[in-house]
Every structure is written in C-alpha cells, then in structure tokens.
Amino acid sequence: MNIDHFKPAIVYTIYIASTPEKVWTALTSAEFSRKYFSGLAVEAELKVGGAFIVRTPDGSVHIAGEVIECDRPRKLTITWNVNWPGLVEMLGPTLVTYEIEQAGEAAKLTLIQAHDRPISDDILSGGRAGWPAILSSLKSVLETGSPLVIKMEPPRRMLAALKQMGIATP
Amino acid sequence: MSKPEFVYITYIETTPEKLWEALTSSEFSRRYWFNTDVKSDWKVGSPFALVMNGTTTDVGEILEADPPRRLSYTFQHVTNEEARKQPPSKVVFTIEPHGKLVKLTLTHEGFAEGNKHLDGISKGWPAILSSLKSLLESGTALAIPPSALGIEGFE
Numbered sequence: 001m002n003i004d005h006f007k008p009a010i011v012y013t014i015y016i017a018s019t020p021e022k023v024w025t026a027l028t029s030a031e032f033s034r035k036y037f038s039g040l041a042v043e044a045e046l047k048v049g050g051a052f053i054v055r056t057p058d059g060s061v062h063i064a065g066e067v068i069e070c071d072r073p074r075k076l077t078i079t080w081n082v083n084w085p086g087l088v089e090m091l092g093p094t095l096v097t098y099e100i101e102q103a104g105e106a107a108k109l110t111l112i113q114a115h116d117r118p119i120s121d122d123i124l125s126g127g128r129a130g131w132p133a134i135l136s137s138l139k140s141v142l143e144t145g146s147p148l149v150i151k152m153e154p155p156r157r158m159l160a161a162l163k164q165m166g167i168a169t170p
Numbered sequence: 171m172s173k174p175e176f177v178y179i180t181y182i183e184t185t186p187e188k189l190w191e192a193l194t195s196s197e198f199s200r201r202y203w204f205n206t207d208v209k210s211d212w213k214v215g216s217p218f219a220l221v222m223n224g225t226t227t228d229v230g231e232i233l234e235a236d237p238p239r240r241l242s243y244t245f246q247h248v249t250n251e252e253a254r255k256q257p258p259s260k261v262v263f264t265i266e267p268h269g270k271l272v273k274l275t276l277t278h279e280g281f282a283e284g285n286k287h288l289d290g291i292s293k294g295w296p297a298i299l300s301s302l303k304s305l306l307e308s309g310t311a312l313a314i315p316p317s318a319l320g321i322e323g324f325e
Contacts, residue, residue, distance in 0.1 A: 015300035103318035132179035143308050151269050
C-alpha cells in the first residue's frame, strides 16, 4: 500500500521509563493490551503485509488492518480500520504509526494517526480523546505494573457525525 | 484551518490536590521540569516566572487560579530578543477527577501566526508532563536528556 498521500491528523508523544523493546511488546501483544486498552486484545502478525487485529473481550473483531512498515523496535505502521459498517467506505483507511526512540534512560513513543483525505474535527474527537487514555495507561503498566482504569465512551459528537454519514455505530 | 495551539491530555493516578501542588511548587517542578523553578504567589494578577538552572526563561502573569481545578497564566519566552518581541501566549491547566484518576488537560494557545516558539512548546510539554506523571505515580521522575526533545538550542 502506498502511504505517501496520508497526512498526520493526530500526533501524541509520551515518554516512558522503559526500553523501546518493552514498549514495542506492550503495543503489539494481547497480554499487555488487555490491561491498558479497555480489555481489547491486539493480535499483530509482525511483518509487512501481516494481519493486524484488535478483538473485543468476546472475540469479535473491533479493528482490522494490515502491517505496512515493521522495524522492530523503532517503527510500526499499520492500517487501523474500526469495524463499523460503512466507515472505511466513507472515511478511507486510517493509518497508525508508532515511532519509538531511546531518550536517555527512557523511551519516547510518538503516535501518529494519518488519513488520505480531510477528516472533520467531530470524527477526529474520537482519537483525540482515546489515544491519551490508552497511552497514559500503557505508560502506567510499564512503569508501575498497574494499568489505569479509565472509563471512556466514544465522544457523542463523533457518534453523531458518523451517524449523519450513514456509518453504523454500536 | 486549525488554530496555532498545543493541547495535551494525560491521565494520572493521583489526587487533584497533589497535581495542583506539583504544578505550583518549585520543589516538585525541579524534579520533573528540567530543573526549572515555577515562581509565583499564584494569585490572579501576580507575576509568574520559570527559572531554569538560575536563568529566567519565561515570564507571565497569573490569569486564573482556582485550586485544585484550573490554573492559567500568560507565557512569554525571554531568552532571546526575537522571543521577547512576540506577544505573550497563554497556558491553561484543567484538572478534573476521572473515576479514581485525575485527567490533566494542558492548552497552550494564543500564538501569533508564525510564532516559532510553538514548535518548541509542542516538543517540550510531552516530556515535562510525562515526567510529572511518573513522579506522581512512581515517586521517580524521568531522566530525559534535553537533546532527546529535538528543540533547537535546548541541549
């Protein structure tokens, strides 16, 4: 997949008292993701073209995608398509990139959410609310061993905007 | 067109009171804010200054102080002539209880078009607030070398 025409819409950087390798493992393993990502299980086939899936606790597919770039433990780019009927048709694919760098004794993790077309602030409110919660909890898991229990619901303005576009949401 | 501003949200396992103290006490700030003192009496209209390793880097005035919920101050970088000519920007911290956690939202806004300081601000706050979160949750701030931030002139 050619990703040259994707433009960053959301960038979030967080520093973690950990190593790039441990951050990579936390981002790509179900064992970790269930702790910090609302019980969701990340299943990543870590090679270019491999499948990237996020499952809900009942086993159904919530996010489906493909590994686009894979340079362990520095850079992982995946398509991140939420499995709501009509979403990809209307919004196009969502591209997520994790960049991980050593920063002294810490690891610097930068999340970039990119799109191939302009996306409204209403739709982007989902990622702008969600990523800080997910990555704050991931940081806590790696630093203290305990995730944060962050109660999150999709922003109403996002759900309303999706509904207006004819995209089915739960 | 998006406004020239920087917004950062983080969730911290602490109390609003402890987070307020960490944002307004030099004893705390020196540990997570690259050895910077936060100087003010935190009353509306009072002066505010950041003093890094003994050098005043930024100054401002307290606009709002509602402990432990909301703090805002004007913000002007003063380490070089060009920065001193820019009109001040504005920093707002919002502290909200979120279940057993605290949600911290930082908004740094009011940048004039072309203010070059926004880029450095956007690289600095994630490091400062990540280290603040670590300090409050684990008792240990992060040891991030300034060069890791990628800010020109901050090494």
